Amino acid sequence: MTPLDYDFLRGFLKSRSGLVLSNDKQYLIESRLMPIVRKHGMTGIGDLVQKLKAPGAESLAAKVTEAMTTNESFFFRDKTPFDHFKEVMLPAMLKARAAKRHVRIWCAAASTGQEPYSLAMILKEMGAQVAGWRFEIIGTDLSGEVLERAKAGVYSQFEVQRGLPIQMLLKYFVQNGDQWTISPEIRSMVHYRTLNLLNDFSALGQFDIVYCRNVLIYFDQPTKIDVLNRTARITAPDGYLLLGAAETVVGLTDSFKPIADRRGLYAPAVKAPAAAPAAAGKVFAVAGGRPV
Structure with a gap:
C-alpha cells in the first residue's frame, strides 16, 4: 500500500464513518481489507482504491466501511x-x-x-x-x-459466556449445538x-x-x-x-x-x-x- 493509497483510505473512512486513523495504522487497514481484496479478485490495496474511486462503487464502499468498523460487543458489557x-x-x-x-x-x-x-x-x-x-x-x-x-x-458459546449471567442464559436462550438463540x-x-x-x-x-x-x-x-x-x-x-x-x-x-x-x-x-x-x-x- 502506497502512502497515497493510505491517505485516500484515511479520508474515505473519515468521511464515511467518522473513523480517524493515525499515521501508523496501515497494518489495520491491510488486515481488515485484504479479505475484500481477495474475495473480489483484486491485486492489492491499490487496486481496491482505484475501484473505490470509480463511478458506481457504492456497494464496494459500503463493504469497506463495514470491514473497518469495530463491532466489539458483549452482554452487560462493563456492568x-x-x-x-x-x-x-x-x-x-x-x-x-x-x-x-x-x-x-x-x-x-x-x-x-x-x-x-x-x-x-x-x-x-x-x-x-x-x-x-x-x-x-x-x-x-x-x-x-x-x-x-x-x-x-443467535450467538456462539463464546459470546454468551461474556458477561451474561447463567440464570439469564438458561431463562432467555435456547441452545442448538454450540449456538444459542x-x-x-x-x-x-x-x-x-x-x-x-x-x-x-x-x-x-x-x-x-x-x-x-x-x-x-x-x-x-x-x-x-x-x-x-x-x-x-x-x-x-x-x-x-x-x-x-x-x-x-x-x-x-x-x-x-x-x-x-x-x-x-x-x-x-x-x-x-x-x-x-x-x-x-x-x-x-x-x-x-x-x-x-
Missing part, C-alpha cells in the same frame, strides 16, 4: 452502565413518566445486539414493577451486516435500523434514555461535538445519556452535564428544542411482566 440503568435511570423514568407510562430508549452503535438485549432482559426481570408500561428500544448501527445478526439473535419475547422488544451517526438522526424522535458507548473515541473533536449536540436535541430534558468509560462530554459541549458519582452518565444541561415526532418502531407493553 456499570447497566447498574446505572437499574439504579438511576429507570427509577427516575418510572416516576417522571407515571402518567403516560411510555419510555423510549436508543442504543446507538448497537452492533450485534447484546446491549439492547441486555436492557430488554433487565426490563423483563422487573416483572410487575413495569406492568402496563410501554418500552420502545431502538438499536442502530452503521453496519447492516451486524444488524442482521442482531435481528436473528435468544427467546422471541426478548427479541421482539428491540427494533433495529441502519444509521450512520454522521448523518441527520432527528427523525428518530425524542428519547428518554440514550446509550452511545465506545463510539466517540473513534471520532475527531469536531465530529464528537457535532454528534453530542445533535444527540442533546433528541434527548428529553429530563432524560439521560450514557457514554463509554473512555468518553466524556467535558470540554466538548455544554449540552450535557455529568451526574455526580455516576461514571459515564450525563443529563441534558439545558432544555433542548422540541424533537421531531417519534419514528414508528416496535413498542412492547408489559402486563404482568409479559409482552402483550
Whole structure:
C-alpha cells in the first residue's frame, strides 16, 4: 500500500464513518481489507482504491466501511452502565413518566445486539414493577451486516459466556449445538435500523434514555461535538445519556452535564428544542411482566 493509497483510505473512512486513523495504522487497514481484496479478485490495496474511486462503487464502499468498523460487543458489557440503568435511570423514568407510562430508549452503535438485549432482559426481570408500561428500544448501527445478526439473535458459546449471567442464559436462550438463540419475547422488544451517526438522526424522535458507548473515541473533536449536540436535541430534558468509560462530554459541549458519582452518565444541561415526532418502531407493553 502506497502512502497515497493510505491517505485516500484515511479520508474515505473519515468521511464515511467518522473513523480517524493515525499515521501508523496501515497494518489495520491491510488486515481488515485484504479479505475484500481477495474475495473480489483484486491485486492489492491499490487496486481496491482505484475501484473505490470509480463511478458506481457504492456497494464496494459500503463493504469497506463495514470491514473497518469495530463491532466489539458483549452482554452487560462493563456492568456499570447497566447498574446505572437499574439504579438511576429507570427509577427516575418510572416516576417522571407515571402518567403516560411510555419510555423510549436508543442504543446507538448497537452492533450485534447484546446491549439492547441486555436492557430488554433487565426490563423483563422487573416483572410487575413495569406492568402496563410501554418500552420502545431502538438499536442502530452503521453496519447492516451486524444488524442482521442482531435481528436473528443467535450467538456462539463464546459470546454468551461474556458477561451474561447463567440464570439469564438458561431463562432467555435456547441452545442448538454450540449456538444459542435468544427467546422471541426478548427479541421482539428491540427494533433495529441502519444509521450512520454522521448523518441527520432527528427523525428518530425524542428519547428518554440514550446509550452511545465506545463510539466517540473513534471520532475527531469536531465530529464528537457535532454528534453530542445533535444527540442533546433528541434527548428529553429530563432524560439521560450514557457514554463509554473512555468518553466524556467535558470540554466538548455544554449540552450535557455529568451526574455526580455516576461514571459515564450525563443529563441534558439545558432544555433542548422540541424533537421531531417519534419514528414508528416496535413498542412492547408489559402486563404482568409479559409482552402483550
